[in-house]
Every structure is written in C-alpha cells, then in structure tokens.
Amino acid sequence: MSQTPALRAERPAAPPSPSVARRGASTAKRKQYRAAYLFLLPFFVVFITMLVVPLVYSGYLSLFESKLIGGDVFAGLANYVRALQDSAFLASIGRMGLFFVVQVPIMLGLALFLALALDTGRARGSKGVRLLVFMPYAVPAVVATLMWGYLYGPDFGPIAQIARGVGLGTPDFLSPENILGSMMNIVTWEFVGYNMIIMYAALRSIPGELYEAAEIDGAGQWRIAWSVKIPAIRPAILLTVIFSIIGTFQLFAEPSLLNAIAPDAITNSFTPNYYAYNLAFINQELNYAAAIAFLLGIFIAIVSYIVQLSTQRRERRERGMS
C-alpha cells in the first residue's frame, strides 16, 4: 500500500503529525475525542432506549405479581421460582436444547462443506450454487413455514405424492412425534445459505500464500481444508455458532404458524419464545412472561458466553503448543 513509513508508525493512535506544535496536540486530541463521541452518540441513544431500558424494565416487571385485588404487588423472585418449577417452560427449553444439539451441527456442517467446496473453485457454476443456496435467507420465516407447511401436507403435498408414487406410505411430517424434525428442516433450509456466505467470505480473505506453503509441503485438498482453512476461519465459525444459539432459543414464527396446521403437535409452550408470547398476550400474565423472557435471555447469554470462552481457551492452548 502506498503509505509512508512515518505515517505507518503512527497508525494505532493516529496522533497529529509531528509538524504540529506539542501544545496544539492535546487540543487536537480533545477535538478528536469529541468527534468520536458525537459519532457514537446517535447509535448509543437508540441503543440505550431500545436495549438497556427495556431490559431493565423487564427485570423490574418480573419482580411483581398481578393480583385480582390490590393490583401489582412486589413478589420478589416468586416468578422466577415459579418458572424454574414450570414443567411447560422447562420442557420448551429442553426441546430447544435438543433442537440445538441436532439441528445446528447439521446446518453448520452443511454450510461449512458448501463453503469449502465452493472455495476450492473445482465445481462448475459455483457462482450459481452460491446464490441459489443463499436465496432462502431472503425468504421471510413466515413464508418459509407456510411453504413447507404445504409441502409437508399429507394429502396433497408433493413429498407425500412422490412417496405414494414410489410405493412408500404417506409420511406424516406434522404428527407430534415428527413435528420437531420438520421444524429443524425448515430452519436448516432457511439458514444454511446465510451461514455458508459468512464462512465463504472468511475463506476468501485467507491469503493465498498460506495454501501455497501447504501445497509445497505436499498437503492435499482435504488436508488443506482441515488444517489450514478451518482454523483460519474459526472466528467466523464461532460467530455462526453464537447466532445459531440465539436464533434457536428464540424460534417464534415457525411454531406459531405450524400451530395453525398442526394444532395437536404444537403446544402453546412449544418454544420458550412462543410460550412467553402466549403468556403475555393470551393469558395476560405480563409479569410472569417478563420473568420467562428474562430467564431465557440470561440462559442464552450464558450459553453463548460458555461457547465463546471454550473456543478461546482451546485456541490459546493450541497456540501455546505450537
């Protein structure tokens, strides 16, 4: 890059150039502080009003109980105690835990495979593949669920039509036993492309010299993928894992729309988010719903944090070994 050495040396802090008098430097710096804070101000105003205030308010609400007589009464942690004993809530968390353990590895594995395959440049029409796989991301969850709802249809759905055509029975995707798997499929369909694009973009910016070195050492494509590419894009993979944790435990559109076509299979507490919604807007139990939402938030934050921490620790250990 066309940068003079003198300027490069100053890079991190970007202090004023040496020609400026020393006294002027501190005013210049103060001016830059002010500019930086002004740049941040609009974002943080919205950030505080739309994130921090509601969060605090939600925590506050969760400490009250609505009584028929006497209105809102301070209840301490009663709502939390109730939530932790609420089998419907715990079951919904468990269901999403299962969802996460099964669906996320499949989704991210497929995304990683596609990203690596596209990155080798050995497939024909890889640009088309990339765009077509990504396309479902632009489809709203409502439309995706609606669409798959029709596709799953036992009478007229094309999957059932084909299954009957080749002599298999009619698969019942919407039965209570199968609905979780059917939902996993919808979410996988929606988000493989998004995750693939994040990983692919990360792969594209690995410097080519790394591969050359590996090839000179006699590494094959699989070996390069495993030992060079995957470690190099670990931050991007971590990002997709964290987004998946957040996404999984917040599922809402899928259960609420599937409920219309499979009311027996989808209970009103099928996912924690759907449960919180039903509590707040159907049962009018605002305080309890706030406690549920708050607990869910804490739960997601803890899981994300553990995942992040364990990856960092692993990375440090590996760096220490090499």
Add this chain to the structure above:
Amino acid sequence: MTSLDTRAAVAIDDDAAGRRRAKRSFDPKKRRSVLLTVLLWLCVLYFVLPLWWLLVSATKDNSALFSTFGLWFGGGFSFAENLETLFTVRDGIFTRWLVNTLVYSLTAAAGATLLATMAGYAFAKYDFPGKKALFSATLGAVMIPLTALALPTYLLFSQAGLTDTPWAVIIPSLVSPFGVYLMRVYAADAVDDSLIEAARVDGAGEFRIFWQVGLRLLGPGLVTVFLFSLVATWNNYFLPLIMLNTSDLYPVTVGLAQLQAAASAGGGSQALFSTVITGSFVSILPLIVAFLFLQRYWQSGLATGSVKG
C-alpha cells in the same frame, strides 16, 4: 478534495489488485471436479425445489393446487387471475401491506446503516477513553435475545402511545450491534489513516472527513449492513405482530400469516390458499432481486468484515 479522491481511489485499487494477484497465482493448479459439481448441484436442489414449488403453485387455481402434482404446472395457467385476486382481496389490502413493508424496512435499514456506520467508523478510527467498554457493550448486545426485549418494549411504547403506529416497528429496528461490528472491521481496513491525516492537515473537520472521505471508501460495507438490516426488518414477524393491531398497518409477513389463518379456518369456503401462495411468491421477489443486483458489493463487504474477530 480532488487530490484526496484520487489518492483514495488508488489506495483501494492497489489493495484489490494485490488481493486478486495473491489469489490468481494459486488458481492455475486448480482442476474441475465432476464429483464435487454433482454433489453441489444436488444440494442446490434442496434449496431451490421449495421455491420452484412456490413458483409453480402461484400459477394454479385453488382446485388445481390440490389435484395436480405439486412440482409441475397443470390445471391451466391462472397466474394472472391469482395476481388479480391477490391485489383485489379485501379492497386491495395486499398492496397496502407491500407498501408498509417497503416503508418500514427501507427507513429502518437506512437509519440502522447510518447509525452503525458512524459508530463503527468512530470505533475503528479514533482512540478515546471508554472505547473498549463501549465496544464490549455493543458486542454483548448481539447476544440479547429479542424476546427479552419485545414485551417490555411493547409496554413502554404503549405508555408512550406509540403502539399501533409505524414507529413501533421502525425504532426498535434501528439498533444493529452486528452492523457496528461489521462496520468497525470494514472501516479499519478500507479507510486509510494517512488519508484522514492528510485531510486534517488540509484543515478539514472530523465530520467533513467522515462524509467526504470515509463514506466514499465504505461503499461495500454500507451495502452489506444495509441489506442485512433490510432483511431483518422485512422478514420480522414477531415485532410487528405484537406492536400493530390495525391490519392497514401490517407488513406483508403479518398480513400473510393472517390470510393463511383465515384460509385454514375457512374450511376452504374461500379460495384463499392460492391467494396466500401467490402473495408469498410476490413478497419474496423484491429481496431476492436486491440481493442479486447488489451481490458484488455485499459479498466483498462481508469478506472483509467476517474474518477478523
């Protein structure tokens, strides 16, 4: 300013060429693989067939929808009739929903992009007290689930008299912590410190530098953050569902879900299924077109943004 502009252009060109060169020297060794091609295109089928079904079904009338094979045309071509029904049902409310969606998501995306760009640029290009703490707060916010926020936000908005107005959908969508993160990484790479320095020496103020130098170099990053905020608002269902009561204010997602519920509950008395399907098909076109047209920009924007962590 002109001297600055050319320097900026040169810097970017150098950078791009350098990256391309590094890639190209690796490319000649590559061979096409039939197995990989077949495998990848088989995967593509899984992603495309549902959309193909949607396209095919949008051409069928209600009875053909249920009597012909789902993955192929049949029973006449009623696409035009379906469109007509779609746009006339309930006094043309679908047009209203489309316009609402367009207004909400364009406003929210433009706002979110501006806020995220300014914040990301400040994080990338300035050192100031509290920078680390503020950035950690932003990153931590990525992990806050919408659920924990939606309910209290709804209550706060209803106290402020903002529920059932477009603002209830737009304002919460203005916060994009991930956008700030992407923009910070992107700006660190794309805006050269020496350019900012040169502009300062020329006597330009910090805001002028941002508007006239920074923004021009942030193009692909801007497009990326904009598109992803656009999708987030366009596809949002939960927030508008709880915030809005008047169906005239609904975005397409809530409207379609309502139509679908009516279709399922109506026992087939109304020919609504084909309307729902045609509506779904129409509603996904704008975003797909936006992604196709802008792919060069958002892909290069992501490429810089997603590697460093």
